[in-house]
Amino acid sequence: MLKIPSDIVDEMIAHARVDFPRECCGILAGKDDGISHIYQMTNTDRSRVSYLMDPKEQIKVFKEIRTLGLELKAIYHSHPNHPAYPSTTDVELAYYPEAVYLIISINNSRETKIRGFRILDEEITEAELSFPPHHG
């Protein structure tokens, strides 16, 4: 069970809305099964159907995560007007089996739905998520 505090969920959704109709992407970090940090990343593809995180930003964030003693917990991106399920490309490019891949589906009315998946050796397994209320 991956616990994502509600304020971090709100920030991911806000990110997906701002970048709509293009895909947004980002990284969540934390310890054990909890998330404490969110990093909004630049989608250098600037596309409605794909994302590629800026590699420079990515290595900076990886370094910060290591410095803070945290772990990469989840990788999120949005699916504008597509269901919250990994695409063929998502499966092909899932190079981080240690992370939960979060997909935020968002439609024209800006309604959203989040689901999480582990993708290992091209096999997709749904990951259980919980959104505990944020305390202070």
Add this chain to the structure above:
Amino acid sequence: MAVKVRIPTPLRKLTEGKGEVEGTGKTIGDLLEDLDGKFPGIRERLCDESGNLRRFVNIYVNEEDIRFRQGKETILSDGDEISIVPAIAGG
């Protein structure tokens, strides 16, 4: 030159589970050859048939992307820290 190489999770199947390995080489190209000798198959995961770095693989020498240096000709010094970092991408 003896260097340390950080290995990403999906390639650890090839490195007996190790997240960091030692390698040697004058350049990145030599280093990849050395690693492929120790961990057969690793070079193919990083480079295409013509030997170019695959699009979704980034290699850093002391945090500098080799694409902004001399690519596989980038010269290594003793003690350099090499990181192999897959891109985060999808559709």
